[in-house]
Amino acid sequence: MKTCIFCGKKPDKKTKEHVIPRWLIEMTGDPNRTTFIGKYKDTLRKFPWQNFTFPACNKCNQEFAELEGKAKLVFINLLDKKKITTEQINILLDWLDKVRIGLWLGYLMLDKVIGFKPNFHIKQRLGVSDRMVSIHYLNDSELGIGYSCTEFPAFKISPSCFILTINNISLFNFSMEFALSRRMGFPFPEKKLVVPNETMVRIDEFKKGNERIMNPIIRKPILKDSIRLYQSIQKPVSGIIPIEYLGKYYNDYMDNNVSHIYCENDFTKEYGFLEDILDIGKPVETKRSLTLKKLTIQTLEYQIFCLSELQPSFELLDKKEISLRNKFYRKQIQINQSYIKKIKQKR
Ligand SMILES: [Zn+2]
Known part of the structure; x- marks a missing residue:
């Protein structure tokens, strides 16, 4: 069964979540470029970044869109070596929790680890x-x-x-x-x-x-x-x-x-x-x-x-x-x- 990467439930209205968000793909080069995301059974997995997505419910996706918007501003400042506020550091740390757990769940889904049921999803592990x-x-x-x-x-x-x-x-x-x-x-x-x-x-x-x-x-x-x-x-x-x-x-x-x-x-x-x-x-x-x-x-x-x-x-x-x-x-x-x-x- 496909589950929402944020809450672990069966998605109501299914949407897709980019584990590596679209703004970041755009900030770092041609958004249509492909990438290699590790090996699976000795074959390199090649993906356009844009397609590196996992199921999510619409509600969760909406909720997290706000965090993405704020995280983007934090990275613009960091790359420019500009000052950031402690609130922005909190956002950065939340966002890193999200990406770290997102990659973990994403790879478990891609590898189809048999019988493995994660005991938490992004929401339970963020902050x-x-x-x-x-x-x-x-x-x-x-x-x-x-x-x-x-x-x-x-x-x-x-x-x-x-x-x-x-x-x-x-x-x-x-x-x-x-x-x-x-x-x-x-x-x-x-x-x-x-x-x-x-x-x-x-x-x-x-x-x-x-x-x-x-x-x-x-x-x-x-x-x-x-x-x-x-x-x-x-x-x-x-x-x-x-x-x-x-x-x-x-x-x-x-x-x-x-x-x-x-x-x-x-x-x-x-x-x-x-x-x-x-x-x-x-x-x-x-x-x-x-x-x-x-x-x-x-x-x-x-x-x-x-x-x-x-x-x-x-x-x-x-x-x-x-x-x-x-x-x-x-x-x-x-x-x-x-x-x-x-x-x-x-x-
Ligand atoms: Zn959800």
Whole structure:
């Protein structure tokens, strides 16, 4: 059955959603050009960008058209190195959630992964988890769209990070529930658990945050000469954050359980919570091939990090199931590791 990429229901009046939106296709070159979107059973999949669409209901499509319109303005400013507001950063992060999950669902549909039923769609995963983006400027004037690291099995299990390149900026985007909250000083769960017969992860035993930023916010390094923007979102799918943990710090830096944007800007040396404007400054522009190579290695390492250290615990499952899952994860991790080795060997 075809389902709406946004809500997962059977579409009422069927429309089509461009995972890579039309405005972006137009902004990055000839809108009628074709592209290769990875391999399927060893055949290259060739598509006109315009036809890279998936089913959506009319209502959902309308709802998301507004986000697209706003995202377009954000990219115009970013490409021009103009200031953007914190509200626009929120839009950028929402939009990246949308594209990341859209690509994940899109490829699962294209690959016709048998028996796989995604337990969420775009709507359920947009703006609900901790997230970050890093922005890297490239030193050429090439046009085009590119995304990568979405084809790895690790991404199919946990669609938490990818790279998106638009003309001469590359974005690294990472999102996972409560992956930033502790080191951003906010309450965080001591436990994330996979529960037998439950599709959602159980989040439990909240701890009080220590109410200050711990640097680095993520222990895994992120490529410098960039602007890095972090946001914690405290909307647990299960469990409740005890009210006594929501003190002054929480009130100062959280609005409706969504944190202010914490910024690390290597170009202006601004490090801290943003008031309301992000000044891009004068970006250090780096070489495309080298930057993308480094970002790809970084993203594959983050995917490993997600499947190992950030993964919910299997401790409630029976022994046989635990060993099966661990074995399966190890296999996916090895795929990333061997690819990293291959990239490093290439000159
Ligand atoms: Zn829908």
